Amino acid sequence: MSAASPAKKSTAAPAQVIPMAAALGAEVKCRDVRVLTDEDFQIVHRAALDHLVIVIRGQTLTDPELIAFGRRFGALDCAPLAKTGNEKARTHDEIVVVSNVMEDGRAIGVLRDAEVVWHSDNSYRDQPLSFSALYSLEVPDRGGNTGFANMYLALETLDPGLRQRIAGRTLKHDMTYNSAGDLRQGFTPVSDVRDAPGPSHPIVRTHTDTGYDALYLGRRPNAYINGLSVEQSEELLNVLWSHATQPEFTWHHVWRPGDILMWDNRCVMHHRDPFDAGARRIMHRVQCAGDRPAKSLEGKTGHPRSSMKI
Numbered sequence: 676m677s678a679a680s681p682a683k684k685s686t687a688a689p690a691q692v693i694p695m696a697a698a699l700g701a702e703v704k705c706r707d708v709r710v711l712t713d714e715d716f717q718i719v720h721r722a723a724l725d726h727l728v729i730v731i732r733g734q735t736l737t738d739p740e741l742i743a744f745g746r747r748f749g750a751l752d753c754a755p756l757a758k759t760g761n762e763k764a765r766t767h768d769e770i771v772v773v774s775n776v777m778e779d780g781r782a783i784g785v786l787r788d789a790e791v792v793w794h795s796d797n798s799y800r801d802q803p804l805s806f807s808a809l810y811s812l813e814v815p816d817r818g819g820n821t822g823f824a825n826m827y828l829a830l831e832t833l834d835p836g837l838r839q840r841i842a843g844r845t846l847k848h849d850m851t852y853n854s855a856g857d858l859r860q861g862f863t864p865v866s867d868v869r870d871a872p873g874p875s876h877p878i879v880r881t882h883t884d885t886g887y888d889a890l891y892l893g894r895r896p897n898a899y900i901n902g903l904s905v906e907q908s909e910e911l912l913n914v915l916w917s918h919a920t921q922p923e924f925t926w927h928h929v930w931r932p933g934d935i936l937m938w939d940n941r942c943v944m945h946h947r948d949p950f951d952a953g954a955r956r957i958m959h960r961v962q963c964a965g966d967r968p969a970k971s972l973e974g975k976t977g978h979p980r981s982s983m984k985i
């Protein structure tokens with residue numbers, strides 16, 4: 676902190692963290708994020724690592740203010756989007772618009788009104804995102820909820836035999852389709868999962884900030900466990916996916932305008948329910964650059980959130 680901008684001291688009560696009655700998630704009550712003190716920001720950041728996904732309600736942010744908030748979590752990722760067609764999708768280099776709204780015959784954002792399958796953001800890149808944050812401007816009356824699953828817990832509760840089968844293995848993450856099932860521009864449909872384009876990452880990764888191991892599955896369509904036959908890979912992936920997405924491991928957010936929902940792609944998967952095509956849903960998203968997924972020999976199991984009794 677430079678002398679010109681001393682750390683703000685606040686006399687107000689500190690930010691409050693209220694865990695969701697579920698396997699992950701917390702609401703953080705911290706008033707206006709535009710004037711968050713450094714002390715309160717530390718509470719928000721800690722809550723994101725401890726609860727894996729956080730919601731902060733009642734905000735009114737411009738795009739530059741959303742960008743400034745996101746930057747406090749780390750460098751923002753501005754990589755060009757692998758789009759699927761005639762969508763605009765960015766208002767600033769740092770902002771991705773997630774929306775079904777059409778303007779002048781062109782979608783203003785990505786992902787339409789479709790169901791979005793379980794995934795971890797940008798797992799098809801060498802260095803996937805760490806945090807993603809959606810800020811809601813307009814939400815439908817019903818539908819379009821966003822759900823999360825705790826991947827520390829998925830790993831901890833995995834049958835030891837299955838754990839043995841995935842030990843040291845890597846998974847290939849297909850980049851051909853987005854999570855709404857649309858073909859990305861410049862790609863051709865996949866006929867053999869072994870040939871799908873995309874990087875391989877360890878199935879178990881160690882979170883570099885918490886030190887705990889988590890299951891890292893990315894996306895189900897066209898995934899392939901390297902070194903297995905396609906049949907063996909499909910069978911093992913089906914078992915892993917049904918284990919990882921069981922309702923006991925999940926929590927769903929029901930949106931109101933002015934919500935910031937922030938999640939940690941290194942240890943959660945998320946999905947979205949579909950919603951009425953006639954309804955308007957507009958979210959602006961910022962995302963933090965992450966590191967290359969890796970498994971550390973020192974990786975721990977037993978993340979405290981998994982055993983939290985609430």
Ligand code: OGA
Binds near residue numbers: 947960
């Ligand atoms: C995303 C995403 C889900 C949603 O922006 O990465 O998956 O609820 N969005 O819109």
Ligand code: MN
Binds near residue numbers: 854
């Ligand atoms: Mn996503």
